[in-house]
Amino acid sequence: MRKTLVVYLMSGPETPALAEAAVDAGADLVELGFPFSDPLADGPVIRRAAERALAEGMRTGACLELLAETRARLPETPLVPMTYSSLLEAYGWERFAEEACAAGATSLIVADLPAGDRPELRRIQLVAPTSTDERIRLAAAGTDGWLYLVTVTGTTGARDDLSPALAGLVDRARRATELPLYAGFGISTPEQAHAAAQLADGIVVGTSALEAAEKGAEALAAYVESLRGALDGAAVPA
Amino acid sequence: MELTYGEYGGRFVPETLIPALDELEAGWHEAWADEAFRAELDELGRSYAGRPTPLTLAERFAPGKRLYLKREDLLHTGAHKLNNALGQALLALRLGKRRIVAETGAGQHGVAAATVCARFGLDCVVYMGAEDMRRQRPNVERMGLLGAEVCAVEFGTRTLKEATSEAIRDWIGSVEKTHYLIGSCVGPQPYPEIVRELQAVIGREARGQILELEGRLPEVAIACVGGGSNAIGLFAGFLDDSEVRLVGVEAGGAASLGSGRTAVLHGSRSSVLADADGQVLDADSISAGLDYPGSGPEHAFLRDSGRAEYVTTSDEEAVEAFRRLARTEGIVPALEPAHAFARVAELDEQLVLLNLSGRGDKDLEEVLAR
């Protein structure tokens, strides 16, 4: 079965074009970062991207417009805003969810809103290696379509090796749910993507996708293609 | 989500930390209910930290009033921060965590954390903004001497906000073996509660002392508010005494209670300096310990309920009060409590209790340069 490739992009004027390039190159789902000033779950690369985006005026309203533009270019691709609670608190939790949906969002990820809180807000839940089995069950029961496995005990950012914690986390999550499991945080190379996809149903790349996107749509497309190849087992990773 | 203080509080953190916060909350409640734990903490307070701290009548600073100072500046390490650090170190030992991570602004909490880690043989990492390292250099040197590793935070505001974020990020990556020793009554539940209970010794002692000296309760209890730990510790002694007016003093450029809005920062929902989109704004204060855009959720609750009120002091007023206390009483306060001193003269009441949360050695360079 085809493994799902999720690519994270930070909101910015180029985002619709970058998202289209990523999808053309083999991405199945695009996460759109709505930047927050104090992103606790993020390492330096995504934090700096958020700082730049905020400096460019990427506030909630502008991000929703970019989401709609991206939706217009990509009618079929699932698009998922990823953000932090403070934005929803300010915008209004329900209003945010409604307007994101109207702008074409497929679901939502709120990095600092753990499972069990605000169950009425439909969103993709995250679980981590530190999650207890009970919390994995809670997250799985409430999640929207798939479960996000945080492979590392740590923040976002590239790592040298695939986290050894992923295998155990996949095992525990499989016992809790039949929903697809996508692994993210710390996955950047085609080798890591390939290895993670042996365990999970898909992977999420953020930090390295942003670094490629900073070099332009072509660089992003080449990077996404290398991951697609690794996931399909068609290309031998360099 | 259970919001502990009315609509404020909560746990807005990545999933990775939730199990550790559950463990901390359970461990804390067990420890706090354990007489042996309380007795050990009390004994450390007496024999190591110098509790109880005295009350001093400041007649020359505030002529015409009876202004009593609760002398947390005389506590070991020179500020109230040690009350919290000692308690959390004992808690960390109970939980089997041998590495401590902390943030610091003025450096007083960093010094307190480094001190208790030296005392108990724990590893200590302190995150501090590069700007604060510059303006509170003596405390950076002290932390080094005490064996702590000080990590400079070189981005964003280069002050307490970013230092706190980096300490939390460290904890997200090290949570299995590390205790996060937060320095104020902020952060995800149970931290605001832990810090408040550990600082409540200030108000408890002061209440007994002023009753003994004056035969009545103070008309006002006043303290500076950064995150709010020294203020909540003082207020805790008088919350049920509705006749005692409670006043918190924020820095004018960091008035998260005075002019903030509800937002989420560092794991809790509280009153924060933030824009209409929920983005956190930079604070601006001469005092590194008050230079923080957030505030403890319990303070936001006390403000809304009307039980406590919050006012502000400018940089200039704080420096003026700092100098005047030195000249009139022979006491050099930290710049943080100098903000509270600046508001005393205009209080209508006569019998005033002020929390002198720390001493000013760390601030000499900054003040003398002005």
Ligand SMILES: Cc1ncc(COP(=O)(O)O)c(C=O)c1O
């Ligand atoms: C002496 C002193 N007072 C007050 C504060 C402010 O913190 P809080 O509001 O938590 O008491 C600090 C913080 O560094 C401090 O060093």
